[in-house]
Structures are given as C-alpha cells and as structure tokens.
Amino acid sequence: MTFDTLYFDIGRLDRLSYRDTFVHRLDPRAKVIATMLFLFTVISFPKYEVIALTPFFLYPVLLLTVGEIPVRFMIRKIIVVSPFAVFIGIFNPILDTRTAAVIFGVALSAGWISFLSILMKFALTISAALLLIATTSFPGVCHALRRLGFPALFVSQLLFLYRYLFVLMEEAMRVIRAREMRSFGTRNTGIKVSVRLIGILFLRTVDRAERIYYAMLSRGFQGDIPTLKRSHIALSDLLFLAVMIAYLGAFRFFPITEEIGRVALELF
Amino acid sequence: MHMADALLSPAVGTTLWAGTVAVGGYASKKLKERIDDRMIPLMGVLGAFIFAAQMINFTIPGTGSSGHLGGGMILAIILGPQAAFLVMASVLTVQALFFADGGLLALGCNIWNMGFYPCFLVYPLIYKPLIRDSQNSGRIVAASLVSAIAALQLGAFSVVMETLLSGNSELPFGAFVLLMQPIHLAIGVIEGFVTAGVINYVQSARPELLGNIAAVSSLGAGISLRKVMITFVVLAVIMGGALSWFASTHPDGLEWSIEKVTGKGELREAERGIARVLKGIQEKTAFLPDYGFKPEGNDLKKAEAASAWPGIKAGTSVSGIVGAVIVLGMIVLIGMGIRSFRGRDA
Amino acid sequence: MSHHIVEFKDVFFRYPDGTEALKGVNFRITHGESVGVVGANGAGKSTLLQHMNGYLMPTSGKVIIGDLAITGKTRREIRKKVGIVFQNPDDQLFMPTVFDDVAFGPLNLGMDEATVRERVRKALGMVNSLDLQDKPPHHLSCGQKSAVAIASVMAMEPDILAMDEPGANLDPRSRRSLIMLLKTFKHSKIIASHDLDLILDVCERCIVIGGGAVVADGPSAEILSNKGFLEENNLELPLSFQVRS
Ligand SMILES: Nc1ncnc2c1ncn2[C@@H]1O[C@H](COP(=O)(O)OP(=O)(O)OP(=O)(O)O)[C@@H](O)[C@H]1O
Ligand SMILES: [Mg+2]
Numbered sequence: 039m040t041f042d043t044l045y046f047d048i049g050r051l052d053r054l055s056y057r058d059t060f061v062h063r064l065d066p067r068a069k070v071i072a073t074m075l076f077l078f079t080v081i082s083f084p085k086y087e088v089i090a091l092t093p094f095f096l097y098p099v100l101l102l103t104v105g106e107i108p109v110r111f112m113i114r115k116i117i118v119v120s121p122f123a124v125f126i127g128i129f130n131p132i133l134d135t136r137t138a139a140v141i142f143g144v145a146l147s148a149g150w151i152s153f154l155s156i157l158m159k160f161a162l163t164i165s166a167a168l169l170l171i172a173t174t175s176f177p178g179v180c181h182a183l184r185r186l187g188f189p190a191l192f193v194s195q196l197l198f199l200y201r202y203l204f205v206l207m208e209e210a211m212r213v214i215r216a217r218e219m220r221s222f223g224t225r226n227t228g229i230k231v232s233v234r235l236i237g238i239l240f241l242r243t244v245d246r247a248e249r250i251y252y253a254m255l256s257r258g259f260q261g262d263i264p265t266l267k268r269s270h271i272a273l274s275d276l277l278f279l280a281v282m283i284a285y286l287g288a289f290r291f292f293p294i295t296e297e298i299g300r301v302a303l304e305l306f
Numbered sequence: 307m308h309m310a311d312a313l314l315s316p317a318v319g320t321t322l323w324a325g326t327v328a329v330g331g332y333a334s335k336k337l338k339e340r341i342d343d344r345m346i347p348l349m350g351v352l353g354a355f356i357f358a359a360q361m362i363n364f365t366i367p368g369t370g371s372s373g374h375l376g377g378g379m380i381l382a383i384i385l386g387p388q389a390a391f392l393v394m395a396s397v398l399t400v401q402a403l404f405f406a407d408g409g410l411l412a413l414g415c416n417i418w419n420m421g422f423y424p425c426f427l428v429y430p431l432i433y434k435p436l437i438r439d440s441q442n443s444g445r446i447v448a449a450s451l452v453s454a455i456a457a458l459q460l461g462a463f464s465v466v467m468e469t470l471l472s473g474n475s476e477l478p479f480g481a482f483v484l485l486m487q488p489i490h491l492a493i494g495v496i497e498g499f500v501t502a503g504v505i506n507y508v509q510s511a512r513p514e515l516l517g518n519i520a521a522v523s524s525l526g527a528g529i530s531l532r533k534v535m536i537t538f539v540v541l542a543v544i545m546g547g548a549l550s551w552f553a554s555t556h557p558d559g560l561e562w563s564i565e566k567v568t569g570k571g572e573l574r575e576a577e578r579g580i581a582r583v584l585k586g587i588q589e590k591t592a593f594l595p596d597y598g599f600k601p602e603g604n605d606l607k608k609a610e611a612a613s614a615w616p617g618i619k620a621g622t623s624v625s626g627i628v629g630a631v632i633v634l635g636m637i638v639l640i641g642m643g644i645r646s647f648r649g650r651d652a
Numbered sequence: 653m654s655h656h657i658v659e660f661k662d663v664f665f666r667y668p669d670g671t672e673a674l675k676g677v678n679f680r681i682t683h684g685e686s687v688g689v690v691g692a693n694g695a696g697k698s699t700l701l702q703h704m705n706g707y708l709m710p711t712s713g714k715v716i717i718g719d720l721a722i723t724g725k726t727r728r729e730i731r732k733k734v735g736i737v738f739q740n741p742d743d744q745l746f747m748p749t750v751f752d753d754v755a756f757g758p759l760n761l762g763m764d765e766a767t768v769r770e771r772v773r774k775a776l777g778m779v780n781s782l783d784l785q786d787k788p789p790h791h792l793s794c795g796q797k798s799a800v801a802i803a804s805v806m807a808m809e810p811d812i813l814a815m816d817e818p819g820a821n822l823d824p825r826s827r828r829s830l831i832m833l834l835k836t837f838k839h840s841k842i843i844a845s846h847d848l849d850l851i852l853d854v855c856e857r858c859i860v861i862g863g864g865a866v867v868a869d870g871p872s873a874e875i876l877s878n879k880g881f882l883e884e885n886n887l888e889l890p891l892s893f894q895v896r897s
Contacts, residue, residue: 044361048404053791077411082316085474089626092633099637103644119406123310126475133476149476156312156474163311164406171403177748177788179403189334191346195396197748198350203357203400204790205742210358233500236359236375237507243355244515247348249743252707254347256736257808258760261343265752266765299629347746514668 045207047115052204054107054172061105061173066182068275072282073170079286080162086138086151089296091158093289097282098165105173112172116164127156176200181265194263202246210239308401308416309465311409315472322468323414329422330395333388342522345389352381353393357400376493378424379454380501383433384519387425394421419464424457432456441509447502454498455491462490656683656718656811656840658704663713665699665864673699675864676713681840681857688851688872689844691861692886697816697844698739700861704814704842705734717812732761735810739817741797745789750781750800753789757808775807776800778833780826794821802830813841819850848890852876860885 055062061069080094102109134149171179177197184193213235251259288294311319337345356377377397381390395417401407408416436449466482469475477485508515658681665674673696681687689697702708703715706727717734720726738744747753754775758768776782779799789797798821805813818834819827827850834841834854845851851858851872858872862885868875876882879889888894 051404052788056787056791074410077311077409078316078319081311081314081319081411089630092630093637095634096637096640099641100644103641103648106648115406122308122408123312126310126313126469126477130476133478152474152476160310160312163409163411167311167402167406167410170410175788176400176403177752180748189331189338191334191338191341192330192392192395194346195350195353195392196399198347198746199353199357199393199396199400201746201748201789202351202354206351206354206358207361210361214362229496229499229503232362233503234507235362236500237504237511239358239362240355240504240508241512241515243351243358244348244519246743247351248344249738249740250347250351250746251344252702253738253744253746254756255707256705256731256734257757257804258732259343259756260760261341261346263346263747264756264759266755266759266768293626295629295633296626297629298632299625299627302628302632303625 045211048207049204050111051115051168051172052176055175055178057106057173059105059173061101063274064173064278065271065275066174066178067185067271068279069170069174070179070182070186072279073166075282075286076166077163079290080159080166082290083155083159086148086155088151088155088158090289090293091155091162092295094162097285098162098169101169101173102165105169107169107172112165112168115168116161119164123156123160127153127160130156185267190262197263205246206239206243209242213239308408309412309419309468311411313469313472313474314412314415315474316411318468318472319411319414322418323411326395326414326417326422329391329426330417333391337388337392341389344522345385348519348522349385349389349393350396352385353396353400356381356393356397375500376420376458376497378420379428379433379450379457379497380504382425382429383450383501383505384516386520387429390429391421391425394425415464415468419461419468423460423464424453427460428453428457443502443506443509446505446509447499450502450505451495451498454501455494458490458494458497459487462486657681657716658812658840658842659714659716660700660703661714661716663700663703663710663715665703665708666711673864674703674710677861677864677866679859679866679869681842683840684838685857686834686841686843686855688855688858689842689861690846690848690851690858690887695861696864697861699864701736701814701816701842701844704812705731705736732808733811735805735808735813737802737805737813737815737818739820741794741801742789744801744804745797748788749785750776750787750789750792751785753800754785754804754807757804761808771807771809775803778806779803780829795823795826798822799826799830802833811839813837813839815841815843815845817845817847818843819845819847848876848887849892852890852892860887 076094076097080091083091101107102112130153131147131149134147134152136148137145138148138151139146174182177200180193180196180200183196184190217231217235356375359375359377362375378390378394381393384390385393398408398413398416398420402410402413402416433449433453436452437445440446463483463486466479466486470477470479470482475482505516660677660679663674663677664672666672677696677700689700691697699708703710703722704717706715706722706724709722709724715722717730720730722730745753747756751772754772755768758771763771772785773782776785779802781796781799781803784792784796784800789800792800798818802815802818818830822830827847831850831853834843841855843851843855855872858868858870858875859866860868860875860881867885868881876890877893882888
C-alpha cells in the first residue's frame, strides 16, 4: 500500500470516530469493555467451530449500521490488514486432511473447517477492533484506559503519539515527496537514502519535542498532565453492557444457531 | 510479524497480557520515580516518529521487496529500556487500533514480542555490553546488527510458541520454526542496518543530541541487570504456571505432530419427512458424529476437552448449517434495514 | 504596577552551534505598552521572544520581568505572568482536543472544574472558536490552530503577552478580529510580525531588529513610514502607506 492511501485511511478512520450517533455517544469505557468481552468470547470457541460463530457477526453489523460507518471502507480495511493469520491458517487444510463432513456430496476435510474457523475469527476480531476506533475517538479510548487503571504515563504517551501522528506523517510525506522529486523518476528508494531521511525526520522530531516541552512549560506544566473528567456512565451505557453480556453469553453457551436450524427443518 | 487474535487461545492471550501489564506497570513505576519532565513529550513524539519512519519504505537490496523500521531497538538505544518499552507499547496499541495489526487480544503478545525482548533482554544483555560507551560507528553497526537480529529471532520464536500453544494451527513445530526464523533473520539484518544508520547519522549531524537525551532519561546505563533478571524469572514462573494449566485443559494444543485420520465418515439418515429439496441436501450432507475431532482411543483427552467449555455440544448436524444460513441472512437483513431506515432519515 | 515591565539589558545569545543570534539587545517596555518587533528573516525576533520567559537564557546580560531578573529559580514564577504564543501552532497545541488544550494552563494553576470551564469558554469565545472545542487540533485549519493557540495562552490570563507571528495564516476576517482582540488586551504586549499593517494598527511603539541588535526603537507611525530605512532592513512600507501606482 502506498503512503498516501495509508495516511488517508487513518485520517478517514479518525474522522469517522468524531461522528455523533448513538454508538458514538456511548461511554468509551463501556465500548472498550464490550469489545474485549466480544473478542474473548469469539476466540474462546474451539478450533473446529464454525456454525456457532455466525451469530457473532450481528455485533459488527449493528455497529457498522447504527454507527453509520461506510461498509465498503471497512471491508477494504479488513482485507488489507496484515494477513498473518490467514497465511498460517492456510496450512491447516494441507496438513489436516481427515474427512470431517460431506456437504452436497463433497467431502470436506477437518483442516478446511478449522481454516474457515480461523477466517471467521479473523474477520470478527479485526472488525471489532476497527469498529471500536471508528466509533470512539482515540482520546476517548485513552481516557477510558486511564480510568480502567492503566498507568498515567502510558496513557499520556498514547495521547501524544496520537496528537503528533498526523503532524509527523505529513512531515514524512513532505520528505518523501521531496525525495521523489529530486530522484527524477528513478525510484530512489535505496536503503542509504531512506536511512538518511529517517535520520532527518528523527532530528526534526527531537527539536519538535523540545518546542512542545517549552510550550507546556509556558502553561504551567509541572510533570503531570491534568485532564477534566468528561464522561459519566449513563443508564444507556449500563444497558448496552448488559445486553452485550446477555448476547455473548447466550450464543456462547447455548447452541442457538443449531436450534434455529432444527426448528426451520421441522417446519417443512 | 504481528501475532493475530484469530490464531490465539484465551489462555495464551491472557497470559501474555498479564506479562505485558506486569512489565508495563514496572516500567512506568520506575520511570515515574525519576523521570525528567522533558521526557514526557519526547517519548510521545518519538512514538509518532516511529510511525512516520515506518512510512518511509525502502527496497531491500537484492530482493526487490520493501521493508521498514520496526523500532524497538532504536528506541531502546535512544531512550533506555523503561521509556522505550512504554513507547513501543503505545506504538503497537495505535497499530492494533488504527490498522487492526494483530488485534486487541494479541496486543499483549505483540508488546511482549516486540517490546519486552529488545528493551529488557537484548538492550541490557547484548547491546550495552557490546557497545560499552564507544561512539565508533563500526562498533555501533556491529552491535545494532547483533541486537536487532537477536530481538527479532526471540520475537519470531515467541510468535511460533504462542500460535502452537493456542492450538488453532496445524503447522508442526519444526516446519513453523523453519518458516519464521529465516524470514526474521532477514528482517533483523535490515532492522539492524537501519538502526545503526540512523544512530550514526544523528551522531555525526548533532553529536551532542544522544548524550543529552541519555542524560535526561538517566536510566539508560543505570538499569539493574539483577532486577531485570528477577522480573523475568518471576514472569517466566507465572507464564509457566498458566501454560501448564492451559496444557492440562487443552491437551491438543500441545500436540505438535499431525494426527492421522481416525475413524470414518458416517452418514446420518434423514429422520422425518421433510421437503424434498432439504432431504436431497441432507442426503448428501453429513458431519462426523464426533465433530470435536478428538482422536479415538484417547478418552481422557475427550473428557477434559469437553469439560473445558461447558454447554458446547461437540456434535452438530445439517441443522447447524441451516441455522447458520438463517442467522447470517437475518444479520444481513437487520443491517440493510437499519441502513435504509437511516438513509430515509437523512 | 511594576510587574508589567519588560527590560532587556545588554542581552547576548549564542546557540549551541555557534550562531550569534542576539548581540547586545537593550530596551525597556513599561506597563500597558504595546510594542511591535519587526525585522528580516533570521534577524533574531523569535530568539528574542524566547528569552521572555526563560526558554533561552542570555549568554550574557539580563532579562528583567517586573522586578525579577530571569534565572533558573525565578523562571517558573515568571512563566505564570508571561504568556507566549509561538510561531508554529502545532507545537503549541499539544493536547488531543481543543478543550483539553485550552484547559491545560488553568488546570495547572490549580483551579477547580467550574472555573476551568469558565476560563476555557471565555478564552475560546474571544477568538470566536467555541464550536471547535471538541475537535482534535489536527482537524483544524492553520488559521483555526493559530486562533486556538492564542486562546490557550489567554486562558492563563497573563500580565504580559508575547506573540510570534500571530497574524500568519489568518483570513482577513480572522485577522481583523485578532486585531480587535489585541486592542482590548490591556496589559503589556509584544508582537513580532512581518505584518507591518497589523503592527501599525495595534502597536504604538516599534522596535526594529537587524543582525541580532536593536537598530531602531520609536513610535510605529514614524518608523514604519520611513521608506529608506525600512528598505535598508529588508522591509517594506506597510500597505496602508504605499501609494498605488
Ligand atoms: N535552534 C537554533 N540553533 C542554531 N541557530 C538558530 C536556531 N534557531 C535560530 N537560529 C539562528 O538564529 C538566528 C535568529 O533566528 P530567529 O529564529 O530568531 O529569527 P527570526 O527573526 O524569528 O526569523 P523569522 O522571521 O524567519 O521567524 C538565525 O540566524 C537562525 O539561523
Ligand atoms: Mg521567527
């Protein structure tokens, strides 16, 4: 992926998170907890589980629609994610060839089923993480982490990183453009030039950190970064969490999907 | 390489999260005791720098593929272990959120693999002893190379272990290691050269700079090896404990050899008179009665695996597939319904 | 009131790389004065401003704010009195949202929540940016960033205000409201800018810096209408004095 698309993708995701919908208004803590519970539930399914995973697509679909997140953008983001899990999972069908099922007369090996399970878990976990950040502003997530007990120092790192991510990426982009302009078409991406660029970027970053430090001092900085509490857990947040737990628990511990299938079959 | 949620089991994910939280807590506590105020913005902005630096791709000589900076080693050299660990943790957190690189449950693993090793093992045990206080550029190249390779090998090996212990992959240990380690040898060499290149560039362009930062962070050299080792041992014990618990509940996860096929497919008869189409499908469709795929003749395992997650029936049937199709159909309908409802609103 | 006085006494400053940026700067600004600092690029304006609350310490000479000379010990006290708006708003806005950024100063002064909110509201109101308060700085335009940077300093209610290029990147209307804002600020202020019309409008006194030293110091109207002198210093007549040809 090119630098520009990468940059604009993050920017777009970031902008989505400042929308104002029901999902965006939920307390960040509630969303962080819900996401973690969701992820934990999804990966707690055994290796060969496929069918029981299907109801869990409801959560991302609800976030996507109620949170008014563009579907195509999200799907593209999921596809371009580092495919490590897929790359490792693809070995399952090759290595695990026991026949596990015959569907429409076609024999299906256990490896395919476990690979399908990995793919579904992949889609679910990735979309849950992306949707968390698309429906909660990053500072919101950070404040949630702080109030869930993460160290203040770590959280302020995260906030600074976020604040200067876009500033420095733009700076990197300018540096890269300058390189391209002066290399006259030959894509001058050798390691030597790149190292030099990174070095220049590093020096600028350190100088910038110094200027930021001055700006902080001039406004009375004494080692702590104070913030006002902004969010309060509301009834809707508790309700959201309760529904979430019920949903996860129900589909985790009871074979509801299969039951639905059985009822449907009996109706005919 | 980022460990991924989809490959992870809850036990492994939780264990590594616990280890990462413990080290992170230790690092922030240590730092807080004697941090210079100057470090706070510096650390944060350097995190953003690692991101921006990763955007600068370069062609790897001889291969034509492109690589980028990982960052753990260069941060450790510049900021010292504690601060570097926290910065690396924030970089990986942002990657997990904005790029979904790895995911949030695997974040514990990733911080451990890419933060703990370079900062708390390789930096004090390899880089520091190799470099001492020399500013010789050749020495910096050698030390960075060795360190980056070591850090990436440790990280890659951890990914292998985490994946295998989680038990979702069929890859046997040997093949997996052969797959991962050489790739990361190459990545490590690149990382080492880039790290050394940047350090040397900074050293020549602004000789005073690194010294200033080291003076401010004041922890770089003063890190007590003993404490690091003790922390490490304690964590290893915690991990060992958790893993052995995990091993006893999920014996399959520890079985690295590929298991041979046991038992044969047993077609299930359609029981009641149902619609012809469905009957047709059902005649052609069946699952092994034991969908859990526990190898036969291993009753102990079977019993334990069954008890690990109560309420999940091992067996399934065509009703499962029908149910899945209905559920997915309903989800799509719900999604489209909300969407068109919203659309009319706007 | 003596604590609104700014005095530079024979200030020299050399950057670590050897650049002699200030070579004997002398001036005194009394309470309530508004002073423009002009000069070519690299003349030393930013360097001079950074001496006003002790980011940079003179290599030799003295900077006196009120009745305190700036030293390592008095810096912290002095920073509460002198508010500086820097040239680059990105470095000035370091918090993740506009609200947090403007609240940073008041919170550090130990105010309670209600007072902080009031201060933030007032400061953002001054620069017409109340509706930006929940935005992250990287979603703002350059001019909006400058406005918020000014608000974040105003929220501290400083006795002395120093600004480095406050008018840069502002559209005509925002520039106009900035000028109104500066005119209502009753305490001492020092404004470094290439926008000579803004200086002419806001500052009755003007200091011209050239090569690290004061080359002229007097009423703005006089100095900024002296075409020959301005051109010697790589400056031009303010537009309002130029006769259209
Ligand atoms: N951090 C630094 N290290 C070394 N030299 C510096 C540094 N900052 C500025 N200088 C030098 O000091 C001199 C004065 O710079 P200064 O930034 O004060 O100029 P200025 O009047 O603000 O210019 P401009 O109108 O471009 O903002 C210049 O020669 C500049 O090159
Ligand atoms: Mg300047």
